[in-house]
Amino acid sequence: MSGTTIHLAVYDDFADWEPGYATSQLTQHGFTVRTVGLTTDPVTTMGGIRVQPDLTIDELTPEAIADSALLLLTGSTRWDTGDDLAPFAAKAGGFLAAGVPVAAICGATLGLARAGLLDDRDHTSAVSFYLAASGYQGGERYQEADAVTDGDLITAGPTEPIAFAREILGKLGVYEERKLDAWYRLFHDSDASAYAVLQGADEPAEGAADAATADSRGTS
Structure with a gap:
């Protein structure tokens, strides 16, 4: 990790309370949060807050990824109802391949499971059968824990934004x-x-x- 930019994925109906504990600490310790959308069109969070993405997912080039500190993916009902957020999971694969951390909570873990990114890494989510429905091959690596870090991947269940933040802050050396x-x-x-x-x-x-x-x- 060489960068200080946190790339926060934003999309309609994203769970706006899930990244807050982490981002509020990160921005106080030298990091900058940049929001990433499928387009630069405004999105509306699950809490009804309108967010204007700073950049598009296509702008996360290999060079931009190399300069990033973290890709942060939150939950949304859209992870459960279709594949329109699949580009974010695919981009997560690019981050991990480049050795840049990825943190996923709630429904975003399902997206990573579908993309095969949890098959060979310890992870957690809401419950094991939630991910099993994806047909992924990583069931034996599922951990009954609030949050799990395996190398550059951090995962957490939907009720654990504080444990999720703890893993992120530890991974990035904030404390x-x-x-x-x-x-x-x-x-x-x-x-x-x-x-x-x-x-x-x-x-x-x-x-x-x-x-x-x-x-x-x-x-x-």
């Missing part, structure tokens, strides 16, 4: 292991003691937890 664990405990478990670790201090004593909780509400 070292101790702070990454603290970040996860703070946002996933509401563990107030983790706030001090993120600020570079030792974990607070039990009596300081209330103050840390109040401060953590403003942490981004």
